[in-house]
Amino acid sequence: MDNKKTILIVDDVEINRMILAEVFKDKYQVLEAGDGKAAVEIMNQNPSISAVLLDILMPELDGLGVLRKMNKNGKIKTIPVFLITSAENEDMLLEGYNLGAIDVIRKPFMTHFLRCRVDSVIELYAHRNELERIVLEQVEKLNNLNQSMVETLATVIEFRDCESGEHVKRISSLTKALMEEVSSTYVEYYLPQVEIDKIASSSILHDIGKISIPDSILNKPGRLTKEEFEIMKQHTTKGCEILQTIPNLMDEGLYNYSYDICRHHHERWDGRGYPDGLCGDEISIWAQVVSVADVYDALTSERVYKSAYDHETAVNMIFNGECGTFNPKVLQAFQNVMEKTHRD
Amino acid sequence: MDLLEELKAKGVNTEEGLNRLMNNTGLYQRMLLKLADMLRKSPVDLDFDNNDCTTAIEQAHALKGATGNLSVTPLYEAYTKAVDLLRAGKPEEAREVLRNLIPVQEEILTIIEKYK
Numbered sequence: 259m260d261n262k263k264t265i266l267i268v269d270d271v272e273i274n275r276m277i278l279a280e281v282f283k284d285k286y287q288v289l290e291a292g293d294g295k296a297a298v299e300i301m302n303q304n305p306s307i308s309a310v311l312l313d314i315l316m317p318e319l320d321g322l323g324v325l326r327k328m329n330k331n332g333k334i335k336t337i338p339v340f341l342i343t344s345a346e347n348e349d350m351l352l353e354g355y356n357l358g359a360i361d362v363i364r365k366p367f368m369t370h371f372l373r374c375r376v377d378s379v380i381e382l383y384a385h386r387n388e389l390e391r392i393v394l395e396q397v398e399k400l401n402n403l404n405q406s407m408v409e410t411l412a413t414v415i416e417f418r419d420c421e422s423g424e425h426v427k428r429i430s431s432l433t434k435a436l437m438e439e440v441s442s443t444y445v446e447y448y449l450p451q452v453e454i455d456k457i458a459s460s461s462i463l464h465d466i467g468k469i470s471i472p473d474s475i476l477n478k479p480g481r482l483t484k485e486e487f488e489i490m491k492q493h494t495t496k497g498c499e500i501l502q503t504i505p506n507l508m509d510e511g512l513y514n515y516s517y518d519i520c521r522h523h524h525e526r527w528d529g530r531g532y533p534d535g536l537c538g539d540e541i542s543i544w545a546q547v548v549s550v551a552d553v554y555d556a557l558t559s560e561r562v563y564k565s566a567y568d569h570e571t572a573v574n575m576i577f578n579g580e581c582g583t584f585n586p587k588v589l590q591a592f593q594n595v596m597e598k599t600h601r602d
Numbered sequence: 603m604d605l606l607e608e609l610k611a612k613g614v615n616t617e618e619g620l621n622r623l624m625n626n627t628g629l630y631q632r633m634l635l636k637l638a639d640m641l642r643k644s645p646v647d648l649d650f651d652n653n654d655c656t657t658a659i660e661q662a663h664a665l666k667g668a669t670g671n672l673s674v675t676p677l678y679e680a681y682t683k684a685v686d687l688l689r690a691g692k693p694e695e696a697r698e699v700l701r702n703l704i705p706v707q708e709e710i711l712t713i714i715e716k717y718k
């Protein structure tokens with residue numbers, strides 16, 4: 259097996275295919291298709307095709323139809339397509355360009371120019387595809403590094419708070435489920451999945467400020483005094499101070515979500531939360547969602563100062579307003595998610 | 603005279619056609635035979651419907667591309683003109699061009715087939 263790149267020639271006239279094959283056979287492995295439908299099948303079976311030379315007017319599926327399919331399956335982003343045509347219809351050629359064709363070559367073509375154009379575009383695409391691969395690899399490494407850092411920080415807090423690492427994992431997974439539900443149900447709260455994933459990761463750090471709270475308060479096996487509670491409330495702002503010392507170690511989006519969640523996950527819909535007394539949608543939707551997730555998890559978990567409530571009791575307490583007032587839309591999403599998870 | 607000289611005398615741009623095939627004379631000759639076969643088996647049907655020239659356009663367009671790539675200039679120019687007229691909604695004028703093309707095409711085909 260040689261290392262020749264592969265090109266696909268698509269033309270319903272055999273003579274045209276044979277001429278093009280002759281032009282390119284020394285440098286490339288040449289595949290041929292007699293119509294658009296066959297071309298799409300060949301592309302699906304050969305992921306390493308480096309370029310497509312595509313006639314426009316063909317039976318079954320024409321060249322523009324092939325381009326539309328390539329747009330749909332994403333191949334147009336990685337495979338350069340040359341329209342090789344004797345058609346003079348400018349609207350058709352313009353549509354070809356709009357659908358992502360890299361160039362139009364008129365029949366009868368000049369062999370030397372055709373080879374030069376195809377060679378240089380294939381080289382450019384190979385270079386670009388390789389750069390994209392490297393960038394994606396780097397982004398993935400960076401994301402993994404971010405995630406590890408966030409998890410490490412969260413584990414430190416958990417350790418300090420006498421809890422297992424399971425709490426932050428539960429918060430993260432419930433935040434993700436709630437955000438997906440809210441985003442898909444309420445158009446005003448729509449966010450793309452990539453942002454929801456960042457929010458879920460950021461939620462892990464919501465209690466990072468607890469690291470600054472004295473053990474005597476953090477792990478007090480009873481009700482906090484008013485003064486102690488005031489100190490406890492500072493974990494929201496102290497958390498932001500901690501995050502401000504490490505912004506360069508985190509992805510900007512992750513940092514912004516973490517900061518906001520850290521500061522505002524104890525705010526309440528009616529403005530009676532802390533530290534800023536925000537109300538309604540002054541509180542970001544992600545901070546609102548983490549609030550509900552945090553309260554539910556706190557209620558259903560055992561703490562030094564209380565035993566765990568069962569699921570139904572916890573849900574009732576949240577809906578009865580015993581843990582503060584929440585956005586009715588977030589509560590509806592919470593109910594939907596709970597029904598799904600407890601039904602499954 | 604050989605095949606290429608005879609075709610050249612009829613206006614075929616054999617140098618350009620050969621150049622397109624990396625100066626492979628044997629291949630050029632085989633392609634010309636394929637073209638002759640195509641012209642015999644899939645000619646433009648002159649009995650097309652003046653109100654629906656789709657098939658005639660497709661047939662003439664395919665022959666335009668193939669004759670152009672082999673630089674069979676007299677045929678290429680005639681098929682180009684016919685396609686343009688058909689697309690411009692002038693079927694009678696296109697039919698006339700295609701009718702006038704028949705003897706020219708026949709002469710060229712005869713030469714190609716003589717060297718089979």
